Amino acid sequence: MRITAVFKAVTRNWLRSRSGLFFSFLFPVIFLLLFGSIFSTAPGAISLSVQNNDLSGGVATPISQGLIAAINSTKVVVVVSPILGPSDNATTFIQQQAGSFGGNPRLLIIPQGFATNITKGQPSRLTYISSPADSLGAQVGGVIGSVSDAFSLQVAGAHKVIEVSQVSSSVRPLNFIDYYMPGLIAAFMMTNGVIGLTNVASEFKRSRLIKRLSATPLTKLEWVLGNVLSQALLAVLLAATMIILGIVIYHTTVIINVYTVATLIVGAVLFSGIGMTLAGLVSDPEAASGLGNAIAFPMMFLSGTFWQIEIMPSYLQAAARVLPLTYFADGLRASMILNNAGAALTDMAICAAFAVVFVSIGAWATRWKEA
Amino acid sequence: MNEPAVAVQNLVKRYGSTTAVDGISFEVQKGEIFALLGPNGAGKTTTVEIIEGVRPATAGTVRVLGHDIFDRDGSRELRNRIGVLPQDFHTLDRLTVKENVEFFAGMYHRHANVDGLLELLEIEDKARVRFGNLSGGLKQRVGVAAALVNDPELIFLDEPTTGLDPEVRRATWKVIQDLKAKGKTIILTTHYMDEAEKLADRIGIIVKGKIAALDTPQSLVSAFGGGRSLVIRNGGDAAFGTLRRFFDEVSMEGTDVVLPIQNTKDIQVALTALVERGLEIEISLRSGSIEDVFLRLSGFRMTESGEAK
Numbered sequence: 001m002r003i004t005a006v007f008k009a010v011t012r013n014w015l016r017s018r019s020g021l022f023f024s025f026l027f028p029v030i031f032l033l034l035f036g037s038i039f040s041t042a043p044g045a046i047s048l049s050v051q052n053n054d055l056s057g058g059v060a061t062p063i064s065q066g067l068i069a070a071i072n073s074t075k076v077v078v079v080v081s082p083i084l085g086p087s088d089n090a091t092t093f094i095q096q097q098a099g100s101f102g103g104n105p106r107l108l109i110i111p112q113g114f115a116t117n118i119t120k121g122q123p124s125r126l127t128y129i130s131s132p133a134d135s136l137g138a139q140v141g142g143v144i145g146s147v148s149d150a151f152s153l154q155v156a157g158a159h160k161v162i163e164v165s166q167v168s169s170s171v172r173p174l175n176f177i178d179y180y181m182p183g184l185i186a187a188f189m190m191t192n193g194v195i196g197l198t199n200v201a202s203e204f205k206r207s208r209l210i211k212r213l214s215a216t217p218l219t220k221l222e223w224v225l226g227n228v229l230s231q232a233l234l235a236v237l238l239a240a241t242m243i244i245l246g247i248v249i250y251h252t253t254v255i256i257n258v259y260t261v262a263t264l265i266v267g268a269v270l271f272s273g274i275g276m277t278l279a280g281l282v283s284d285p286e287a288a289s290g291l292g293n294a295i296a297f298p299m300m301f302l303s304g305t306f307w308q309i310e311i312m313p314s315y316l317q318a319a320a321r322v323l324p325l326t327y328f329a330d331g332l333r334a335s336m337i338l339n340n341a342g343a344a345l346t347d348m349a350i351c352a353a354f355a356v357v358f359v360s361i362g363a364w365a366t367r368w369k370e371a
Numbered sequence: 372m373n374e375p376a377v378a379v380q381n382l383v384k385r386y387g388s389t390t391a392v393d394g395i396s397f398e399v400q401k402g403e404i405f406a407l408l409g410p411n412g413a414g415k416t417t418t419v420e421i422i423e424g425v426r427p428a429t430a431g432t433v434r435v436l437g438h439d440i441f442d443r444d445g446s447r448e449l450r451n452r453i454g455v456l457p458q459d460f461h462t463l464d465r466l467t468v469k470e471n472v473e474f475f476a477g478m479y480h481r482h483a484n485v486d487g488l489l490e491l492l493e494i495e496d497k498a499r500v501r502f503g504n505l506s507g508g509l510k511q512r513v514g515v516a517a518a519l520v521n522d523p524e525l526i527f528l529d530e531p532t533t534g535l536d537p538e539v540r541r542a543t544w545k546v547i548q549d550l551k552a553k554g555k556t557i558i559l560t561t562h563y564m565d566e567a568e569k570l571a572d573r574i575g576i577i578v579k580g581k582i583a584a585l586d587t588p589q590s591l592v593s594a595f596g597g598g599r600s601l602v603i604r605n606g607g608d609a610a611f612g613t614l615r616r617f618f619d620e621v622s623m624e625g626t627d628v629v630l631p632i633q634n635t636k637d638i639q640v641a642l643t644a645l646v647e648r649g650l651e652i653e654i655s656l657r658s659g660s661i662e663d664v665f666l667r668l669s670g671f672r673m674t675e676s677g678e679a680k
Contacts, residue, residue, distance in 0.1 A: 005477025009463055009470070016465035016501075207461040212517075214425045215455040216478035217447060369425055 002218050006226025011233060014200065024196050025238055028188035032242050035184060036250045039139070039176035046136055048077045048144075049093070049107045051084035054114040063115035070147050071108075076176060077143050086112070094129060106130045106140055118152060128311075138307040142179050145308040150338045177250045182332035183305035185242055186267065189235045190325050191296045193271025194278070197231050198292035201279030201366075210368065220368040228272040228359060235268035236261075259335035259344040266351045267328040273358030274324075280365025305329045324354040374437055376401045376525050376556040377422060382431035384417050384580075391417045393580035394431075401524075404547065404557045406571035408564070408665070410679040414580040415560040416458060416529055422558070423455050423527055436525060451479060454523035458530045460514030464503030468494060468513050471502050475517040483522050492516050492546060508539035515546060525556045532566060533677070544570060562677030564661045574661065576668055583668040588661060595667045596659020601641055603628040604653040613648045614641055629657075 014020050048071065054064040060083070072079050084093060090107060097105030109127040117124035128144055130137030204210050213223060246252035254260075275292065282288035302316060303309070303325035309317050320326045331347030334340040377399040384392040392414045399405040407415045420426040422433055424440045436452055438445035462471045469485060476482040489495040492512045497505065502513060511531060518526055528547065532540040547570055550557060561567050567574050568588045575585040584591055603610045606628035614621045614630055617640055621630045630641055645652050666672055671679045 001480070002478055005474055008477075009466060009474040012470065013463040013465045208457060208459070209462055211425055212455065212457050212460070212462070213478070215423050215450060215453065215457075216475065216521075217450045218478045369427060 002222045003226045003229070006218070006223055007229045007233075010200070010227055011230040014230065014234065020196065020200075024188075024192045024234065025241070028184065028238060029241060029245065031188070032181075032184055032245060033249070035180050036177050036246065039180060046077050046140060047080045047106065048140055049084065049097070049105065050079050050110065051086075051088060051090055051093075051107060052110045053086045053112040054110050055086065055112070056115070061115035063118055064110045067110065067114075067148065067151055070151050071144065074143055074147060077140050090129070106137060108144060138311055139176055139179070141311050142308050143176075145310060146179060146333070146337055149334075149343070150340065153338070153340055153343075177246060178252050178254060178337060179333075180306070181243070181246050181252055181254050182336045183329050185239045185264075186303075186325060186329035186332050187300045187305040188238060188242075189264070189267055190271045190300065190328070192235055192238065193231055193268065193273075193275045194296040194299075195275075195289075195292040197227065197272050197275025198278045199289050201227065201276055202285030202288045205279065205367070206285045210366070214368045220366050221363045223368075224276050224359065224363040224366055227276060228269055228362075231272035231275070232265060232268035235271070236264050239264050254336040255339050257335060257339075259341055259348070260332070263328070263331045263335055263344060263348045263351070266348055266355055267332070270324055270328065270351050270355035270358060273355055273360075273362050276362030277358050277365055280362055280367065283367070299323050299325050302326075303329055324351060324358075327351050327354070373401060374434075375399055376436060377405075377558065378432075378434045379418075379422065380432045382418065382421060382433065383429045384414070384421060384426075385429045390580055392421070392428075395577070395580070395582050397575055397582060397585055399556060399558060401556050402551070402554050403572040404551050404559060404570050406559045406561060406567040406574045407577050408561060408567040408574050408661070409577035410562055410669075410671075410673045411677040412679075413577045415577055418577070419527055419529055419558060419560050423453065424449065425455075451521060452524050454518035454521060454526045456511070456514045456518040456526070456528045456531055458533070460511060460517070462502055462513065462517065465501055467499050467501055468505070468509075468516075469498040471513060472516045472520055476520045479521040481522075482520050485516075485520070488516050488519060491519075493542070508535045508543075511535065511539075511543065515543070519550075523555070525558070526550060528557060528559045530560055530562070530677075532561070532563065540566075562673055564665065564673070568661045576665060578669045584664070591661065591664045592659045595664040596661075597631055597663050597667060598659055599632055600657045600659075600663075601630045601632050601638055602655045602657050603630070603645065604655065606645075606650070606652060609648070609650055610645060610652065613644050613650070617641065617644055 050068055052060050052064050052068070054061045068079050068083065071077055084090070090109060094105045094107060107129045109129070111124060111126070114124045126144070126148060128141050130141065210223070243254060243256065246254065278292050278295070279288050282291055302320045303323045304320060305325065309320045309326065312320065327347045327350040331344050331351060334343035334347060375398040379398070380396050382392055382395045383390070395418060407418060409415050417426065421428045422435060422440065424446045428441070433440045435449055438449045440446050440449060463474065466474065469489065472485050472488060476485055486495065489498055492515055494509060494512050494516070497509060502510065505513065515531070518528070531547070532543050535543065544566070547557060547559070559567070559570060571588065573585065573587050574591060576583045584595060586594070605626045607626050610628045611621060611623055614628060618630055621628060623629070630637070632638055642654070662672070669679070674680050
């Protein structure tokens with residue numbers, strides 16, 4: 001009952017805050033509309049060269065051809081002809097492309113033994129080369145990453161060679177906005193929890209409301225849970241709004257299933273827990289708010305919400321692997337884009353573990369009594 | 372004999388090398404209004420917050436309504452039976468008055484009727500106004516409503532009228548007196564002498580973390596009030612200098628000159644001296660007050676804002 005009372009009160013209080021509504025709700029929506037306007041245009045014009053080194057008897061293996069077909073089927077990226085072979089020099093090709101007017105070479109290299117490794121369930125590394133000056137390079141990398149994830153899942157999961165046509169047909173045609181949607185949702189749910197809730201909890205502390213409540217039967221854990229649940233509801237509402245806008249305006253084809261909803265809820269609780277932790281650990285409200293910003297923004301850019309983390313240097317990739325947002329964004333992408341229940345469940349479990357840790361620390365760190 | 376509502380024994384609170392509360396002991400009987408009177412920083416709020424269970428003590432024992440407040444289970448049960456109005460009460464700005472009181476009601480399994488409570492405090496017409504849009508006085512009333520929402524046996528009111536205009540102060544006093552009439556026990560902290568004197572059954576004067584005196588207002592005045600005084604309104608330096616030639620204990624309060632008197636002869640001597648000096652004077656007789664008690668016990672006066680001077 002007390003958790004419900006806290007939940008109702010703080011939710012109402014938040015919903016009536018104009019600045020809170022703007023930064024937590026309208027700002028992400030504006031961001032989505034901006035991204036949507038830029039990246040929802042008809043795909044097909046973005047070219048990608050491929051060097052296929054995976055030959056068998058001088059002919060490209062069916063699996064490597066299937067991968068190329070899968071990339072083409074996205075209609076976002078078009079593989080240009082001719083496909084390069086092992087005898088072509090990739091370095092020379094890139095230099096030639098870069099030297100042409102407006103040239104932004106993008107080359108995907110399929111290694112020799114790719115099909116053999118995939119069918120054995122062993123890792124096989126694709127190499128994607130693009131120019132740092134290429135504004136579309138990272139996005140194409142994202143498309144390749146998502147397609148290869150879905151592709152390897154299909155093939156490795158079957159433990160035998162799958163017909164190429166089947167692999168191709170299993171990949172849905174996607175727009176860029178489809179790839180961005182999970183990342184945007186993840187990023188803004190994170191900022192709402194880490195920045196938004198830190199500010200709100202700090203304000204309650206500054207106004208001594210927490211001290212007043214500590215003189216009632218309300219417990220610290222009930223207070224934390226009421227706030228976390230409130231933030232979770234708001235986060236799910238935000239996600240729903242962004243998804244609906246994406247579907248209505250940009251005709252996104254994201255998948256909404258039980259994994260998507262569960263991942264959204266777990267993520268909302270996780271980032272609210274981080275917010276409560278920061279507000280609890282840092283006694284000065286201004287410092288807590290500043291720390292929330294200092295943590296949220298690097299995390300947003302390091303966690304692969306706007307681009308694949310594989311395009312970052314290895315030390316930043318290592319940093320990304322310990323950030324909860326990485327798993328939340330990956331989990332959302334796995335459920336909303338790739339329809340990959342296994343990957344979504346794994347990421348969700350990692351997020352849930354983070355959530356338990358941070359909500360517990362948040363409850364422990366919240367100062368319920370004065371010194 | 373009935374157990375007191377509150378029993379405090381040798382209470383100590385230290386912050387590093389600073390001692391905020393220095394071995395305080397007192398009891399509050401059920402149904403009485405007990406006032407802790409002292410300047411800002413004397414230790415009133417710290418003492419009360421320890422009794423409320425929102426601040427730990429360094430040493431000492433505190434029993435409230437039969438419970439040891441340092442015992443976790445007892446403290447939880449106790450919080451259903453107490454009401455608290457903290458200094459500068461604040462709650463959720465964007466919730467209305469009624470929503471805020473309902474929020475506090477939601478903390479208790481049993482609570483008073485919120486509409487009835489708003490009527491009792493004469494803020495029912497503000498029920499739909501957001502807390503952030505209220506004046507200071509009305510915010511304090513919402514705080515009182517929140518403190519009463521669980522129909523508590525023991526109510527803590529920490530500086531309930533600080534910053535309020537005289538009319539609102541008097542209205543708040545009436546609410547407090549009505550609560551006493553209903554049998555509630557009230558612990559009041561204040562730096563207003565008149566408030567303590569008017570409302571409290573007993574006053575504990577607290578100076579630098581210690582209780583300097585504790586008794587009924589009348590007994591305190593009798594013991595420490597210094598009897599009656601002759602006050603020469605706006606007498607200034609001329610009146611002061613004139614009287615100083617005849618009396619050692621004459622003093623200034625602003626532009627007023629105050630002369631403690633032992634008998635009617637003192638009055639005659641003083642008035643004769645002032646008239647012979649040719650001063651136009653306005654006089655009054657003043658009985659000893661809590662202010663005099665405080666001055667005598669602490670050695671300083673308090674400003675309107677509660678600072679020692």
